[in-house]
Amino acid sequence: MExxxxxxxxxxxxxxxxxxxxxxxIFGINISNAAVELGFIYLGDNGPFTAPALEFAEEAFNTExxxxxxxxxxxxxxxxxxxWHEGDTDPGELxxxxxxxxxxxxxxxxxxxxxxxxxxHATNFGLEKAEARQFGPVxxxxxxxxxxxxxxxxxxxxxxxxxxxxxxxxxxxxxxxxNSTGYPKSGDYYDKxxxxxxxxxxxxxxxxxxxxxxxxxxxxxxxxxxKVFNMNWRLPNYHKNxxxxxxxxxxxxxxxxxxxxxxxxxxxxxxxxxxxxxxELKNQK
Numbered sequence: 001m002e003x004x005x006x007x008x009x010x011x012x013x014x015x016x017x018x019x020x021x022x023x024x025x026i027f028g029i030n031i032s033n034a035a036v037e038l039g040f041i042y043l044g045d046n047g048p049f050t051a052p053a054l055e056f057a058e059e060a061f062n063t064e065x066x067x068x069x070x071x072x073x074x075x076x077x078x079x080x081x082x083x084w085h086e087g088d089t090d091p092g093e094l095x096x097x098x099x100x101x102x103x104x105x106x107x108x109x110x111x112x113x114x115x116x117x118x119x120x121h122a123t124n125f126g127l128e129k130a131e132a133r134q135f136g137p138v139x140x141x142x143x144x145x146x147x148x149x150x151x152x153x154x155x156x157x158x159x160x161x162x163x164x165x166x167x168x169x170x171x172x173x174x175x176x177x178x179n180s181t182g183y184p185k186s187g188d189y190y191d192k193x194x195x196x197x198x199x200x201x202x203x204x205x206x207x208x209x210x211x212x213x214x215x216x217x218x219x220x221x222x223x224x225x226x227k228v229f230n231m232n233w234r235l236p237n238y239h240k241n242x243x244x245x246x247x248x249x250x251x252x253x254x255x256x257x258x259x260x261x262x263x264x265x266x267x268x269x270x271x272x273x274x275x276x277x278x279x280e281l282k283n284q285k
Contacts, residue, residue: 035061036061036266037061038062038079038080038082039064039081039082040054040085041065041071043092044086044088044089044185047089047137049185050085050088052245053087053116054085071102073101077105077110078265080259080265081112083112083113084112085116085236085238086116086117086118087116087117087137087185087186087237087238088184094124099124103125106125106223107223108224108264108265109224109263110226110263111229111263112227112229113231113256115231115232115252116184117134117185117186119230119231120134125223128189128193128195128197130194133187133189135183135185135186137182138183139239140182141182143181144179144180144181144205144244145204145206145233146175146205147175147176147178147201147203148202148212149171149173153170154172158200158254159176161250164176165177178244178251180242182234182241184237184238184239186232186236190214191214196221198221199216200217200218200219200220201216203233203235205234215233216232217232218230218255227262229255
């Protein structure tokens with residue numbers, strides 16, 4: 001009698017687990033292949049440095065183009081990642097409510113990617129006291145640039161699908177070329193004038209050839225529970241002239257996928273379109 005009771009007790013104990021496994025099997029949820037809900041922003045011109053970035057985003061992710069009127073915290077929280085790219089022009093200043101929308105989203109656990117001249121707003125967000133220098137756009141100058149791999153670059157999966165300049169799988173200290181010529185409207189916090197920036201890859205390219213961490217190819221600032229990622233300098237060049245566009249797009253995809261895995265607002269979608277909140281899954285670890 002006691003043995004029968006224990007068997008029934010175990011059955012009740014593991015029933016929720018069996019149900020969850022059955023649900024996953026039936027609906028085919030696959031976290032690693034989940035589509036990232038991406039909010040894409042540009043406020044300047046949609047020119048030859050910006051339009052192809054948006055086109056790539058729409059092909060690679062579940063992307064919604066956001067307008068200036070959408071720069072609101074509750075709107076941002078519908079997306080796992082907000083990507084703001086300015087490749088052609090300076091879009092001007094943000095209002096205080098718009099700045100607060102970005103900060104509230106990030107500090108609540110969201111993930112923001114700034115590329116091109118959008119990086120200037122790291123200062124307006126209060127993440128840096130220094131002002132970024134600005135330059136570009138230049139469509140073609142014959143100068144190739146890229147990243148120098150750090151152990152952190154590999155550990156976070158940011159080199160997946162990329163090849164070094166020697167056509168090999170990247171290892172620490174290897175170089176990866178992501179831009180063959182020119183650069184967008186962009187900038188950098190040159191000569192390590194940042195204070196709290198976490199570098200995930202160094203930059204290389206002429207004339208210094210190896211800039212080390214004086215520029216930093218990319219990395220992020222912590223903002224509350226979230227992250228504001230910065231890919232700067234000559235790197236985010238989605239222009240048709242860039243013969244290394246496949247490498248750049250793969251790198252961007254790696255970055256956005258990693259940011260989504262860190263975001264409290266990223267959805268994991270099943271084939272049935274039933275959403276599971278990534279943040280809830282993380283809290284169950």
